[in-house]
Amino acid sequence: MLEVRGLTAGYGASTALFDVSLALGEGEVATLLGRNGMGKTTTIRAILGLTPPRGGEIRFRGESLAGLPPEAIARRGIGLVPEGRQVFPTLSVRENLVATAANRAGHAQPWTLERVYGLFPRLGERAGQSARTLSGGEQQMLAIGRALMTNPHLLILDEATEGLAPVIRAEIWATLAALKARGQSILVVDKNLAALGRLADRHHVLEKGRTVWSGSGAAMIAEAERIRGWIGL
DSSP: OEEEEEEEEEETTEEEEEEEEEEEOTTOEEEEEOOTTSSHHHHHHHHTTSSOOSEEEEEETTEEOTTOOHHHHHHTTEEEEOTTOOOOTTSBHHHHHHHTOOOTTOOSSOOOHHHHHHHOHHHHHTTTSBGGGSOHHHHHHHHHHHHHTTOOSEEEESSSSTTOOHHHHHHHHHHHHHHHHTTOEEEEEOSOHHHHHHHOSEEEEEETTEEEEEEEHHHHHHTHHHHHHHHTO
16 A cells, blocks of 8 residues: 655754654554654655655555645545644534535445444534634544545555544544544554554554554563653653
8 A cells, every 4th residue: 555665854964863664554554753843744744745756656556646736645545644634624524524625545345424424423513613612623624534434445544643632542542443444555653552562463663764663562561661762651
């Protein structure tokens, strides 16, 4: 589904990524782990074409993404739940969901308003409300629902549960598990090793713009103390 090899990228004269590699298979969940400032968001931006790579290779569903603009990459079936949620505050919940809706993956049973409301009943209850009136947890649900409405092959979540109350975090993890059970491929950034260990198939740890460790869920559990040192827990 997604393969990144030797990725380098940066901003202006500054280099943020020196050697990032990761992989994610069809229907798998993979993680990007690391302390703040280690290159996780820059890696996501490079995959999406928002920060053009300076070297290395990014392949999605067997095709190189080199030189493609962000809109072309999105049309290939990558949906983003950005850090900070970034919902459209003046639009209603329903308007947020339909604003970018498209069956980009050509699913036989695409995501619709009704399916998103079934996944997050609170969004259905607040369909006519302005997004800025929602709680942080509800806005995260809306951001996930908005990304799903593009019917992506790959769903990327940057800081999936940051700043959310424990009960909402549990709901988000349960939602991601349900999406995985439906065959959704997911790349997720978060710091909750316990939740990620139960959910993800592959893990990748970034340190100063480099992939310093990759492994399975079982390997992450076995090396949890070492990984906690890298991610600062």
